[in-house]
Amino acid sequence: MPNPTVDSAEDDAALARRIIAAGPARDAAAEALLYASLAPRVRLYGRKHLRDAQRADDLVQDVLLMTFERLGRGEIREPERIASFVLGACRQTVIDLRRGESRRERLLKTYGVEIMADSDGDVEPPDTRRLEQCLERLPERERAVVLMTFYEDSSADAVAQALDLSTGNVRVIRHRAVERLRRCIEGAVA
Amino acid sequence: MSTNACRSPVDGSELLGYWLGELDATREAQLDEHLFACRACGDALGRLVALGDAVRTLIAHGGATAIMPPEFVAQLKAAGLRVHEYRLPPQGSVVCTITPQDDLVVAHLEAPLAGVQRLDVVIHEVEADRTFRLTDVGFNPASREVVLVPKASDLRHRGRSTQRVELVAVSGGDEHVLGHYTFNHTPHRG
Numbered sequence: 001m002p003n004p005t006v007d008s009a010e011d012d013a014a015l016a017r018r019i020i021a022a023g024p025a026r027d028a029a030a031e032a033l034l035y036a037s038l039a040p041r042v043r044l045y046g047r048k049h050l051r052d053a054q055r056a057d058d059l060v061q062d063v064l065l066m067t068f069e070r071l072g073r074g075e076i077r078e079p080e081r082i083a084s085f086v087l088g089a090c091r092q093t094v095i096d097l098r099r100g101e102s103r104r105e106r107l108l109k110t111y112g113v114e115i116m117a118d119s120d121g122d123v124e125p126p127d128t129r130r131l132e133q134c135l136e137r138l139p140e141r142e143r144a145v146v147l148m149t150f151y152e153d154s155s156a157d158a159v160a161q162a163l164d165l166s167t168g169n170v171r172v173i174r175h176r177a178v179e180r181l182r183r184c185i186e187g188a189v190a
Numbered sequence: 191m192s193t194n195a196c197r198s199p200v201d202g203s204e205l206l207g208y209w210l211g212e213l214d215a216t217r218e219a220q221l222d223e224h225l226f227a228c229r230a231c232g233d234a235l236g237r238l239v240a241l242g243d244a245v246r247t248l249i250a251h252g253g254a255t256a257i258m259p260p261e262f263v264a265q266l267k268a269a270g271l272r273v274h275e276y277r278l279p280p281q282g283s284v285v286c287t288i289t290p291q292d293d294l295v296v297a298h299l300e301a302p303l304a305g306v307q308r309l310d311v312v313i314h315e316v317e318a319d320r321t322f323r324l325t326d327v328g329f330n331p332a333s334r335e336v337v338l339v340p341k342a343s344d345l346r347h348r349g350r351s352t353q354r355v356e357l358v359a360v361s362g363g364d365e366h367v368l369g370h371y372t373f374n375h376t377p378h379r380g
Contacts, residue, residue, distance in 0.1 A: 140327040
């Protein structure tokens, strides 16, 4: 299967309509494109709310395979609201996640392999060497704040306590540092 | 929901606050929804998360050098990293090395930090006769120490050598050396 791109001219609603129209015959190309479009958002939601990359991957599978199943059965009546539907499913699934693996395994057998091959549209990580250089260019205090923030996703409160700064000051330093890092990694002057 | 247009882009600082769990529940739920609807903001969050992942990986591989508070060392150890620690009082010296079993080596530099407004760290590499000054490092006076985290990747390739480190309190135009510390590095002999 060719690598689906998320830059397809077809938006999520149009893809959802194609899947509904195909019904049991399935439109695998539309499924793959919709998966590529939605998976990064579902994965980020999962990482944010579950704080675990593996469980976030499980969430992607649970939610999107269920979505395709319901689209195929014609149970989703408003394809233009597909993103809202998926968000609702994410919220519910985060609550239900511990209930067991059997449903996901059954759905994976039907949809999993062909849809998910080469369809991870997540962001590429920055080049390690470049990141190292850009971190070295940060002022010391900014570097400390960045390292503490990202190492354990520490809040401004926690970093402020460790460095004897105000929370507001940490937010300002953090914002400035992340902006500098981003620009440096993208090749602009740090 | 449209996936292609953003009518109200979320500021990068708020995106990071969202990721770190700093927002109130109402705003967090609003952003959950927005990030599903808005591909641009979802991508921006994805880039932020990828940056955080890369920073975390770099730290774990000993690719970042920094002056950090002791809380950071506790985070590293809690995450399962094998941290070789040295502790030096003012005017202390140590024979130090990095072993294949160490993920990181850190040095706790004890000093009377109470009342210090600005702290600089001066590092002199004796054999190379090179001096670096790290200005305005982050510290907490109450902890009575800062932690020097050198790049483990550099240490592994370093031959027998000596580094002298000074902690310097800066106030206005005045400088006061709080302590100096000598590291006699010896390559590990397996």
